[in-house]
Amino acid sequence: MKLARRIDNLPPYLFAEIDKKVVEKRAQGVDVISLGIGDPVEPTPQNIIDKLCEQANNPANHRYPSYSGLPAFRQAIAKWYKERFGVDLDPVTEVLPLIGSKEGLAHIDLAVLDPGDTTLIADPGYPNYNTGAILAGVNPVHVPLLEENDFLPDLEGIDVKTARDAKMFLLNYPNNPTSAIATDGFFNDLIAWAGNNQVIIGHDNPYSEITFDGYVAPSFLQYPGAKDVGVEFHSLSKTYNMTGWRIGWVCGNAQVVEALGRVKTHIDSGIFNAIQYAGIEALEGPQDIIQDMREIYTRRRNTVMEALDKIGLKARKPKATIYVWARVPEGYSSASFATHVLDTAGVIVSPGNAYGPSGEGFIRICLSVKDDRLAEALERIKDSL
């Protein structure tokens, strides 16, 4: 049997591989603690679940949803952007619901690039930026996010030819996996650079609400000129503990939103309406969950930082996201340390190089695990060294 060449180029999906390892180890009787995938353990708030149940009982919602999403959901997204970020969005032309932001990120290359084109991707970055490009026959060029630059891309360091050839740049702040935040002026510089080089910006912002110590994360779209050069992906997954529901959106530049929407009409048939009604409830109902989760993650972040200090692993204290990005000890690579920790401590951490070559030398520790298990995992890592 002959399969597509692009399948040969498609690396196994990081978390699918990690899942396999967890299953293997558990089958051997190991009590595995996973600090791998960013998947909140706390439940979705009850008001959102109740709305889903109510709407699932309405037969009108059992039929195909609209390709462009429920008008009421698109309006709720536009209202949330206005209230939260001061950004005006036309809910008809500038907002498009997605089956989780991952889905849109995987399809955006098909909408704005042709085979053989060049796209820029943050390195390290969310793995889909790379694989979306591969699936579309596009050439992904890594833009390193280095610690000495506060894990921000050095825009001036991107050579003239690469900048001129590139048609899109995917990146995200607050950042997964480094947990870095955009510094003042970064988005202004990015927008100016994108305009000069005719590069579409795809900013991915699922962690805007998971912030600590009083930090308030911006939207890329709140900066002048952003809508002329790009779009922002967002999601209910992390803000409302809804990873399993598969609901997010893209918003911003109407041409890009329309193109992605057109691609999607040929691939999927939208999000179950009952889930979209639950999404409206998430955005418009009580917001206590956000502060509650910030407190939980702040506590866990502090636990991890204290433990890493004792273990002797270096990491910057995150102001946002559910991740701590730590340097591996001397003598280890990202992969060898992740393997060591799994084999000797039964703990899963993500190897930094799985997010791109510039992630080498780091591991990512996720805070989406109950406090007692997190403390135990850290204790086990300490003992393993």
Ligand SMILES: Cc1ncc(COP(=O)(O)O)c(C=O)c1O
């Ligand atoms: C940076 C980033 N973008 C996108 C996603 C995908 O989120 P969703 O659940 O909306 O597909 C994630 C999930 O971890 C992420 O970390």
